[in-house]
Each structure stands twice: as structure tokens, then as C-alpha cells.
Amino acid sequence: MNKRLALIDMGTNTFHLLITEVDENGIRKDLVKTKLPVRLGQGGISNGAIAPEAYERALKTLRDFRTQIDAHEVDTVRAMATSMVRNASNGDDFVKDIYKQTDIQVEVISGEREAELIYYGVRSAGVLDEKTALIIDIGGGSIEFIICNEDAIFWKRSFEIGAQRLMDMFFQQDPIPAESIAAEKDYLKEKLQQLSEAVAMHKPMVLVGSSGTFDTLCDIDALRKGDTSRIQKQPAASSISLEDFYAVHHDLLRKNHDERLAIPGMLEMRVDMIVLASIVVDFILETYQLEEIRVSAYALKEGVLQQALQFEDL
Numbered sequence: 001m002n003k004r005l006a007l008i009d010m011g012t013n014t015f016h017l018l019i020t021e022v023d024e025n026g027i028r029k030d031l032v033k034t035k036l037p038v039r040l041g042q043g044g045i046s047n048g049a050i051a052p053e054a055y056e057r058a059l060k061t062l063r064d065f066r067t068q069i070d071a072h073e074v075d076t077v078r079a080m081a082t083s084m085v086r087n088a089s090n091g092d093d094f095v096k097d098i099y100k101q102t103d104i105q106v107e108v109i110s111g112e113r114e115a116e117l118i119y120y121g122v123r124s125a126g127v128l129d130e131k132t133a134l135i136i137d138i139g140g141g142s143i144e145f146i147i148c149n150e151d152a153i154f155w156k157r158s159f160e161i162g163a164q165r166l167m168d169m170f171f172q173q174d175p176i177p178a179e180s181i182a183a184e185k186d187y188l189k190e191k192l193q194q195l196s197e198a199v200a201m202h203k204p205m206v207l208v209g210s211s212g213t214f215d216t217l218c219d220i221d222a223l224r225k226g227d228t229s230r231i232q233k234q235p236a237a238s239s240i241s242l243e244d245f246y247a248v249h250h251d252l253l254r255k256n257h258d259e260r261l262a263i264p265g266m267l268e269m270r271v272d273m274i275v276l277a278s279i280v281v282d283f284i285l286e287t288y289q290l291e292e293i294r295v296s297a298y299a300l301k302e303g304v305l306q307q308a309l310q311f312e313d314l
Contacts, residue, residue: 004031005308006069007301008062008079010106012041012140012164014212014269015058017065018301019072026309031072036061037269041084041140041164049089058094059101066102078304079106082114083141083162111158114300115144119153121303122146122210125236125296132202136284137210137299138277140164144210145195147202155198161191163213163273166280174256176275181253184276188283199288207290211299212270213277214240218295219265220248231265238295242285245293249278 002023009016019032038061044051050058062079069077079098085091086108095106109117118137122128128150135146141162147155170176170184209217215234221244222230230238252260252275261271270277284290 003076004072004074005305006065006072006074006077007304008065008077008104009299009301010038010040010058010062010079010081010085012045012082012084012142012162013037013039013273014140015040015061015065016301017068018305019069019074020305022309028305032068035269039140039269041162044088045084045141045164046168048087050084050091050094055090055094055097059097062098062102062104066104076308077104078308079104080114080117080300080304081106081108082300083111083139083158083160086110087141087160111142111144111160112156114142115146115156115158116153117300117303117307118144118210119146119148119156119303120306121298121300122208122296123148123150124302124306125298127208127237127294127296131206132204133206133208133294134199134204134284134288134290135208135210135296136281138163138213138280140273143280145192145198147198147204154202157194157198159191159195161188163277163280166276167273171272171276174272175254176279181279184279185283188280189287196287204288204290206292206294207281207284209281209293209295211297213274213281214293214295215297216265216267216270216274217245217248217278217281220263221245221265223264224248234297236297238297240293240295242291242293245281245285249282252278 004021007018015038016035020028020030022028040054137144139162142158144158170180
């Protein structure tokens with residue numbers, strides 16, 4: 001018997017809804033796949049609280065998600081909240097209001113659990129193999145790093161240094177000046193000392209970017225080359241060469257907001273944060289001498305789905 005599952009990822013910048021139907025063999029058919037720029041962290045992330053405007057945007061989005069969920073007669077709803085909600089002083093009230101208005105029970109997950117679920121999502125995209133890889137998932141509130149291969153997680157950690165937080169600290173001028181880029185890299189070096197120790201121990205060879213920023217980098221790169229196939233149907237697994245990444249990266253650094261928005265493949269919801277996120281990718285590549293970039297379109301919500309299928313938790 002087929003079952004329908006709704007998965008909601010309430011990120012600091014973007015809310016995702018996936019409604020999928022799974023048959024008795026575990027084969028899934030996606031019915032709804034949407035992402036919306038709720039910007040839950042806007043105006044509040046540096047103050048440790050969800051700002052009133054963001055609070056209302058989020059509730060409206062989740063009411064709309066509820067309408068779609070009901071229309072598709074979903075059996076099970078799983079909603080995950082991450083960095084912004086778990087750190088917000090009004091996070092508990094927010095979760096209660098969501099339940100009151102939508103009957104959606106939100107799971108506020110730890111950074112460690114978030115990293116684990118991202119691993120399962122990325123693994124299901126088929127980008128991992130026997131090589132030791134460093135997965136990076138750049139959210140608005142936090143960044144997750146997982147050192148792993150297709151068989152196991154060797155080390156994982158979530159750091160509260162997401163793109164919205166970096167933007168509040170380092171994005172005072174646009175285009176971003178060289179001294180701000182250097183300041184962000186110095187900050188990352190200081191904050192990621194535990195990652196540096198883990199990399200020295202496990203020696204990953206491949207960088208695997210999880211969804212979000214990396215999808216957009218690949219879209220921009222493909223359209224630069226006249227390839228529209230990604231836009232028509234996004235592959236679960238893809239890659240971008242170092243040369244191509246740096247061509248896009250340097251272009252992002254040179255341009256201002258309006259110029260970046262005009263880049264084919266750019267999403268308005270990422271137009272500013274992608275600058276800070278791209279600097280993170282550059283820092284990781286440079287610091288840990290990684291020579292290959294793979295990209296997974298799957299992340300947290302697909303990880304929840306994989307674990308639900310594995311444990312028949314539907």
C-alpha cells in the first residue's frame with residue numbers, strides 16, 4: 001500500500017516542503033517540491049530571537065504548506081527546525097504557535113542530529129563512494145561538516161556560523177571589499193579549529209556540497225556554458241570543477257547586488273548570502289587542499305525520508 005509523507009525543513013533562510021508517495025518497495029514519487037525564502041533569521045539572528053516580521057512570514061508559509069499537505073491527503077508529516085529556532089529565545093513560543101495554527105508538530109533538532117540527517121540525504125543522492133569525503137552544508141544559521149564515506153560517518157559537527165550570521169558580521173559594503181573577505185577567513189580559521197584537527201586525522205580527499213548554495217553555483221556554471229539541462233531537471237548528483245567554481249566565485253566577489261541578480265541561474269533568495277557562502281567554500285578548498293567538488297541536491301529532508309524508510313517509520 002502506498003503511503004504519502006510530507007517533509008518540512010525550516011531553515012534559517014529557506015523553508016522546504018517535500019510531499020512524496022512511497023510504494024511497498026520503497027520507490028518514491030515526488031508530488032510537491034518547493035522552497036521559499038522565508039528568511040527566518042532576518043532582523044533577529046544576531047539578537048538571538050525571531051523578529052516579528054520573520055515570525056509572521058514563517059507562520060503564513062506553514063499555513064500554506066498545511067493547505068498543500070491536506071490537499072494531497074498525506075499520511076505522515078515530519079517538520080524539522082534547525083539553527084534559528086534552536087537558538088532563539090522565542091523558539092519555544094514559535095513552535096507552540098505553529099502547532100496551534102497548523103497542527104504541525106515541529107521537531108527542533110540539535111546540530112549533531114542535523115549533520116547526521118544531512119549525511120543520510122547526501123548518501124542517497126549517490127555522490128559518495130569509498131573515498132573519504134568532507135560534506136559541507138551551508139545554512140543561514142549554521143554550517144554542518146561531516147567527514148565520511150559511503151559506508152560510515154567518521155566525524156560530524158555543526159557550527160553556528162551560517163551565511164546569515166556571516167553576512168551580519170562581514171557584509172557591510174557591496175561589492176564586498178578585500179579586507180572583509182580576509183576578516184571572514186580569519187574568523188573561519190579561528191572557529192573551525194576542531195574541523196582542522198578532524199581533517200588532519202581523517203584526510204578527506206573530496207568536498208561534497210549539500211544542496212542550497214552548491215546547487216546555485218552549479219546552475220550558474222551550467223548556464224555560463226549554455227547548458228540548460230540542470231534548470232529543466234536538477235540531477236540528484238553533480239559536480240563542478242575547481243576552475244569553474246573559482247570563475248563563478250571571483251565573479252560573485254566583483255559584482256554588486258543588482259549585478260549578481262542578473263547572473264543567469266542566480267536565485268533572488270541567495271543573491272547576497274551566496275557571497276559569504278562562496279568565501280566559505282574557497283576557505284575550505286584552500287585550507288584543506290581538496291581537489292574535487294561533488295554536489296548533492298539532497299540534504300536534510302531527504303535524510304529524514306531515508307531514515308523513515310529504513311526503520312519503516314511512516
